[in-house]
Amino acid sequence: MFLFISLKCTYLFGGSFYLLNIIQQFMSKLINVNTLSFAIKVMIVMIILLIIAIYAFLNDKKKKYFKLVLIRTKLEPLISQFIIDESQATEEQLEELRVIIDTSLARQYMIEELIRSKQNHTGEVADRIITIYLGLDLKKYSLQKINQKNEWYVIARGIQELYMMEQHDTFEEINNFTNASNEYVRNEAQIGMIHLTGFRGLDFLETVSYPITDWQQLKLLEQLKRFPKKEDFSYNIPKWMSSENNSVVVFTLKICYEYQLIQLIDEITNCLNHDSETVKTQTLETLVRLENDQTSKILLRYFNQASRSDQILILDSLSNLATEEDAHELIKILDHEDNLIKLKAAIALNKCSSSGMQIVSEKSHSNPEPYQRIVNHILSTT
Secondary structure (H helix, E strand, C coil): CCCHHHHHHHHHHHHHHHHHHHHHHHHHCCCHHHHHHHHHHHHHEEEEEEHHHHHHHHHHHHHHHHHHHHHHHHHHHHHHHHHCCCCCHHHHHHHHHHCCCCCCHHHHHHHHHHHHHHHCCHHHHHHHHHHHHHHCCHHHHHHHHHCCCCHHHHHHHHHHHHHHHHHHHHHHHHCCCCCCHHHHHHHHHHHHHHHHHHHHHHHHHHCCCCCHHHHHHHHHHHHCCCCCCCCCCCCHHHHHHHCCCCCHHHHHHHHHCCCCCHHHHHHHHHHHHCCCCCHHHHHHHHHHHHHCHHHHHHHHHHHHCHHHHHHHHHHHHHHHCCHHHHHHHHHHHHCCCCCHHHHHHHHHHHHCCCCCCHHHHHHHCCCCCHHHHHHHHHHHHH
């Protein structure tokens, strides 16, 4: 048996050495002097081509830069003069500009410069800037950019140009992109809708299926602040709150928070039954903002269903909202298994009830830990 195993191992190892020998011979033939020389030549050619490509790229950038400098030198004095001048630009002045912006690079610089100028001016000056934009027929080039076949960054730029230049008649074209698959295009279109039409522009909330990020929600709310005259859009709130897009529900709650739509308190409260924890948290924050005599009762009824972080939010709010009538529910929470929850409940109880501190002190006699520390904390902060 031992002899058989020895012979078998010898056969296997012998076969392996034979195979390795074949591979070694093949590699030695493959990697000969000629092959190595050819590989080096290929590498040298590739490096030369890479250097040429880099040089061409940098040279192109350099040419573009000097063209921009030349365009800027010609355009800036004329634009500044038009802005300072109280009268509208004449046809001769516009023709002078048309000669300068005869290339796509010059036209794009002109559009960007007009947008920058408009951002710094209002009233008649802003109107004159828009007149120059239209007089030079630049709107046509902005519209060409929002062709679906273009790259996303071209479309986004075109949308921004149109709404920054107050082209209200392009409302429908911009609306087509409010649910675009590309986030940047979608965001610009949503901002553009509100910029051009105010609260009416929120209609896209009915159709948008992609998430609206927190940052985008903040920018949309900032756009709404441009319209001090609030239109009655509360009839749309229930529709938006029933959206399958959780971010739409959160944004709708933020609108209720920002504009204190207390007449919708029942619809807002119903959002506590939502599946999303983010929606529930925003609902609580909105309810606290729209506080009335029922807010503390609503918060306490929901308390046991809430996540730990929301329970802390509720108790922090109740320290300012709770009344003597809520003391009974807060006393129950003193027996919560989480010590931080106990502390928050004790603080709220102490603020809303004249006997709150006494109740906590009595619990510290029978259960020194953690109630004595809670008592000490409250005494040190009052």
